[in-house]
Amino acid sequence: MAEASSIRPQSAASIEQWHFEADVVVAGYGIAGVSASIEAARAGADVLVLERTSGWGGAAALAGGFIYLGGGTPLQQALGFEDSPANMKSFMMAALGPGADEEKITDYCEGSVEHYNWLVDNGVPFKESFYGQPGWETPFDDGLMYSGGENSAPFNTIATPAPRGHVPQMSGKRTGEKGGGFMLMKPLIETAESLGVRAEYDMRVQRLVVDGDRVVGIIAKQYGKEVAVRARTGVVLATGSFAYNEAMIQSYAPRLIGRPGAAVEEHDGKAIQMAQALGADLAHMDATEVAFFGDPQLMIRGILVNGRGQRYVNEDTYPGRIGQETLLRNENQAYLIIDEASYEEGCAADSSTPFFRFQPKWVAETVEELESDMGLPEGTLQSTVEVYNRHAARGEDPVLGKKKEWVKPIGSPVAALDLRNFTAGFTLGGLRTSINSEVMHVSGEPIPGLFAAGRCTAGVCAGGYASGTSLGDGSFYGRRAGISAAKG
Known part of the structure; x- marks a missing residue:
């Protein structure tokens, strides 16, 4: 963790020379930063972005590209899916808690269709195609997908299922290297540049x-030299999470110790600490998304x-929820029990994560033998499979509610994939902000001149997660931050 002296605010009176100056100064050129820059520039502000790396993009450019949008977007409508802001809110409040910010989620849902149109107007392409297979992402260039378990238990009984994972169209995607997030960032950067946004x-x-x-x-270091950057109307913090700050992880989210899953190591929490030094309030610092290194085509x-030896989650749900259930509530212990026919069928299906298709560690003719080979207490796995198969014979899963289309008795030979400790994650908590992206002081008042968006803030996620909520609220509230900072 940074030394306290290095993050304490500095008085403007002590600045001998301003090396750079703008109306709005944005720290970070990922999704939140570029969205803030565009809106600040359109509001008439002179905008300067300070980016830690040597190029734009941040974690967003490496992401799969999901933007969580709904309420009846043109893409949803074109593909025959009905949705409304109220329906979207019902899902988000249930899936993203406990402690989800109702004001922020209501605001986000009501503005979702307009935000989709804003992205399209700024050149982000979406293909009118729905991908309905289980998976972390679509392996193709489809524009819409379920990305949060909306169509699986328990959420399909809480709100009418509607896919809200909107993915920019892109061919030749490489998961974790160059995904749909690149085609989200590229047109937005081009828009910012056309508006005169400068970047250092x-x-x-x-x-x-x-x-x-x-x-x-802001005081920054460029090539080892300390520089002072003046912001005439406002500063926007958009530098990402604290997933790679070991001391902060130990303090706030210890279950992620040794297993960071953010896309870029620049997510060091510095912006959070800088604002804390001014008395900024925090929220949901223990909240984490958890990736699970299993292929959904097999798990389902x-x-x-x-x-x-007990089931603990419905296998057809959002794989990020499976990750959370595994790491946070089941000691990071997981095995996939699957018969030979299903394993072969899953391996033959399309997938964006074929590298998560592991070889079974144990194979046996009977569940009893498999249980013994795995070292599980006698009768535990046998009873689990017996109960599952008894109901599966009728196409039912009353225990955890897996959808009928995926419920099938487990036959023989049967295998187990060892998925223990196959998790990694990133943090969801951060600075407490208003719906206008003002950074809130612990007193409950906004800190004048300071705004923030993206993963350095506590966005719409308070515990649960859906793919696309980071890029979604990062861009949505990045826009708000830019507008607010331009007003000063």
Whole structure:
């Protein structure tokens, strides 16, 4: 963790020279930063972006590209899916809690269709095609997919299922290297540049500059030299999560110790600490998304059991929820029990994550033998499979509610994939912000001149997650931050 002296705010009166100056200064050129830049520039502000790396994009450019949108977007309508802001809110409140920010989620749902149109107007392409197979992402260039378990238990009984994972159209995607997120970022960067947004690269922000209680700039280091950057109307923090700050992980989200899953190591929490030094409030710092390194095409065809041989999650749900259930509530212990026919069928299906198709560690003719080979207590796995098969023979799963289309008795030979400790994650908590992206002081009042968006803030996710909520609220509230910062 950074030393306290390095993040304490600096008085503007002590600045001898301003090396850079703009109306709005944005720290970070990922999805939140570029969205803030566009809206600030359109509001008439002179905008300068400070980016830590040598190029734009951040984690967003490496992401799969899901933007979580709904309420009846043109893409949803074109593909025959009905949705409304109220229906979308019902799902998000149930799936993204506990403790989800109702004001922020209501605001996000009501503005979702307009936000989709804003993205399209700024050149982000969406193909009118729905991908309905289980998976972390679509392996093709489809524009819409279920991305949060909306159509699986328990959420399909809480809200009418509607796919909300909107994916920019892109061919030749490589998961984790160059995904649909690149085609989200590229047109937005081009829009920002056309509006006159300037960018300075290799800028590592260090601390905020204040005039009284108002934020008026940032101190950064560029090529090892300390520089002062003046912001005439506002500073926007958009530098990502704290997934790669080991000390912060130990303090706030210890279950992620040793298993960071953010796309870029620049997610070091520095912006959070800089704002904390001014008295900024925090929210949901223990909340984490958890990736599970299992291929959904296989998981959905078998049953997942924990270290006691018991099922603990419906296998057709969002794989990020499977990850959370595994790491946070089942000691990171998971095995996939699957018969030979289902394993072969799953391996033959299309997938964006074929590298998660692992070879079985144990294979047996009977569940009893498999249980013994795995070292599970006698009778535990046998009883689990017996109960599952008894109901599966009728196409039912009353225990966890897996959808009928995926419920099939487990036959022989039967195998187990060892998926213990196959998780990684990133943090969801951060600075508490208003719906206008003002950074809130612990007193409950906004900190004058300071705004934030993206994963350095506590967005719409308070515990649960759906793919696309990071790029979704990062861009949505990035826009708000830009508008607010331009007003000053």
